[in-house]
Amino acid sequence: MTPIQCPDLEVLFTELEAGEGPALEHAASCPLCSAILEEHRQMEKDLYRLADPLPPPTLVANVMARVATEPTPLRRELWSGIPILLASLAVGLGLLITNDQALSRLGAGIASLLTNGKVLIQGLATGANALWHTAAGPVAALLVLLLIVSLTGLKRLVGNGPNPSEA
Ligand SMILES: [Zn+2]
Known part of the structure; x- marks a missing residue:
């Protein structure tokens, strides 16, 4: 009442x-x-x-703004998620740097990514393809898997806000 x-x-x-x-x-x-x-x-x-099939380039900024108004549990979840994402990206980049051909191909992909986030999948596919042809197939598959897991994890965190019907 x-x-x-x-x-x-x-x-x-x-x-x-x-x-x-x-x-x-x-x-x-x-x-x-x-x-x-x-x-x-x-x-x-x-x-x-x-x-949107992929998080927008402003995803991290949006998440941070959202986190500022969220209770502590989600904040903890997010802070544990960001290092995982960064580690995944670092590992992926490290693997690519050891491969000149893949690196130059991925460079083009990243350039496109900066102007249009939706090109990410294409860039990944191109980079993974280059690695594949230089006898590093499993590595490329692992890289793509890591990125997908990281992005999916972050998107889930964004969608995890409290439900008004439960508040
Ligand atoms: Zn009222």
Whole structure:
């Protein structure tokens, strides 16, 4: 039982889309409803990110901003995830540096990646292909697997926000 009469969530979100309305005005002065609206905005952002096959270049910045407002458990999870990602990238880079042909091919891939994140898979495929042809197939497969695991892990962390129905 709440002392204040809060509007129906459906009404609230409809007015949020419209940008005005009595429920929205109520939410501005009601901590309960404004918290629900904020959670709704975060979830929309997360869904938009997850709909993308790959995390955007701003993923880390977004995660850090999100983490700043999250409780400690998620923060701990994230801090344990970032070293894994960095280690994976370092291992992958180290392996590629030992292979001139693969390195020059991957260089082109990284250049594309900087301008368009979606080229990452192509760059990886090209780099892995080069390694494969220089008799390092298992190494290339391991590298791709490490990257995929790392990226998937980070994306899962982003989507792990608290559910409003459980709050
Ligand atoms: Zn309210």
